Amino acid sequence: MTTDRLDQPRELRRTLRPHYDPEAFGRLSEQIARFLGTARFIVYMTVFVAVWVIWNVAAPAGWKFDPYPFIFLTLMLSLQASYAAPLILLAQNRQDDRDRIQYEQDREAAERNQAEIEYLTREIAGLRLALNDVATRDYLRSELGRLLEELKGTGPEPGR
Numbered sequence: 001m002t003t004d005r006l007d008q009p010r011e012l013r014r015t016l017r018p019h020y021d022p023e024a025f026g027r028l029s030e031q032i033a034r035f036l037g038t039a040r041f042i043v044y045m046t047v048f049v050a051v052w053v054i055w056n057v058a059a060p061a062g063w064k065f066d067p068y069p070f071i072f073l074t075l076m077l078s079l080q081a082s083y084a085a086p087l088i089l090l091a092q093n094r095q096d097d098r099d100r101i102q103y104e105q106d107r108e109a110a111e112r113n114q115a116e117i118e119y120l121t122r123e124i125a126g127l128r129l130a131l132n133d134v135a136t137r138d139y140l141r142s143e144l145g146r147l148l149e150e151l152k153g154t155g156p157e158p159g160r
Contacts, residue, residue, distance in 0.1 A: 026091075029087040029090040030094060032091075033084075033088045033090075033091035036084055036087075049073065053070065053073070
């Protein structure tokens with residue numbers, strides 16, 4: 001007997017529905033789409049269709065299962081295409097999502113880098129201005145030399 005108390009959590013109900021994990025299905029669709037885009041798949045499909053056609057043209061009459069217009073082969077290829085197209089689109093959507101996230105991360109990193117560059121540029125400009133106010137070693141040497149020459153030239157006055 002269950003009570004409908006609001007202060008108690010409900011018991012979990014078991015459902016007959018299968019558990020659907022969209023992430024697992026997306027990964028599977030990407031693997032299938034990657035395989036469909038390989039040369040290996042093209043070779044496999046070419047061999048499959050060639051064997052199918054050769055078998056149904058050259059085999060004895062009792063062994064043929066899809067005579068000349070190859071309706072069953074056309075049906076199978078159409079079925080394969082009807083599943084392949086949505087799987088490829090799903091894989092592309094997942095790739096678009098990853099690209100969008102990567103774009104956002106790249107944009108944020110570029111903004112941080114730009115802010116750091118602007119800060120460093122301001123710091124360098126401030127250092128340049130501060131260096132202009134600081135007397136350089138050569139300037140100090142020349143001034144000290146000039147003052148020394150003045151002192152040597154004037155010397156003590158006679159009578160003092």
